[in-house]
Every structure is written in structure tokens, then in C-alpha cells.
Amino acid sequence: KAGVTQTPRYLIKTRGQQVTLSCSPISGHRSVSWYQQTPGQGLQFLFEYFSETQRNKGNFPGRFSGRQFSNSRSEMNVSTLELGDSALYLCASSLLAGVNYGYTFGSGTRLTVV
């Protein structure tokens, strides 16, 4: 079966712009989580959605937001982009809410802010 699909794979944006990233989970998976990966900070939790509701949120500013649709697909939005937002953004899906049984990750969206 298809894995976790993230689009686009690569993105270049200018400071001050906003960006929307998309994630389609594995069919049947209802939980989607987002992580930011940078060389300096490593992998950091952004938020988790389950059944269209945000269950948990990491320590990121309000410029970072997300949502989940009824088909479990999720989008992540970053407004007023800063240079420090350049990162690999990873989406992960799981069958149920919570991370206890492990995630299946997508290949990520590489965002570059110039």
C-alpha cells in the first residue's frame, strides 16, 4: 500500500511569505504528526492531529499552524516566513492517536527561505 506522501518535495520561498505543505497519510491511518528537522535543533515536534482535531502542539510560535481534513490528509502552514524556518518538514502517520506504536514517516518537504 502507498506510504505517507508529502508534497511538494522541495520549496523555495522568500522571507515574509507564507507556505502550505501537504501530507497524505497511509490509507486508514487517522493520526498525522508534523516534525521540523534542522541541523542545529534536530527533530522537533510541531503538532499532532487526530480526527480533524489538534491533540498536541510543540513549542513553536503561532506562525506555525495546521489542520486535518475528514479524509485524514493534513496541511501545515507557516506564515511570515523567517530564514530560520528553512528545514526539512516531516509528516508521520499512525493508525491511532499517540505515538506509542511508532510512526510511518514521509520523505519530507525541504523548505528553503531566502
Place this chain on the structure above:
Amino acid sequence: AQSVTQPDIHITVSEGASLELRCNYSYGATPYLFWYVQSPGQGLQLLLKYFSGDTLVQGIKGFEAEFKRSQSSFNLRKPSVHWSDAAEYFCAVVGPNNDMRFGAGTRLTVKP
């Protein structure tokens, strides 16, 4: 707070040699622990996980890990490394927000 530490940033081993990647955790109760692998430009793939029970956990690709409560460790091992094992390896623990907390990663280089 729950966290994991991977003391080795970079390890080089020869193909065919054994491998051990270290992971130390900080958690009061029995932690939920994971090992993931990331190839360049790719997402993370789950190698194995530990919740409870048998302290020696078998994973995919011939990897295993041993949970040692007395040493607060969850080290990853493989008896014979293949060139295709070259990648970055992450240890992780479930945090209080039910999020995954990752270590900084260990980059593995395999010499021919």
C-alpha cells in the same frame, strides 16, 4: 523531562564488522523507546521499538536493541554491517505530550 542522548555524533565501521550505537534515556518510569534510520534526503524508517517485556528487541534489517534499566540505555546493535547500512540513526522516547523526542542522531559511515 523525558529525553534521549546519543553520545556519538559519527561512527565509522568496516563492512562486515559489528556495530553498536549508544542511546541513553532520561525517564522516571518504563519508557517507550524507538530506533529510526534516515537515509540522505529521506524520511525516517522505524527499525524497532520497546515498550515492556523482553529487554532484547529484534528489528528489521538484522538490527536488535537491548533495554538496560540499570544503565538507562537502549543501545542498537548489528553483528555484521553492510555498506547499505550507512545512514543516520536516531533514538527516540515518547514525551509527556505523547510526542516523539529524538536524540541528535549518530551518522554511520561504512568503510569497504
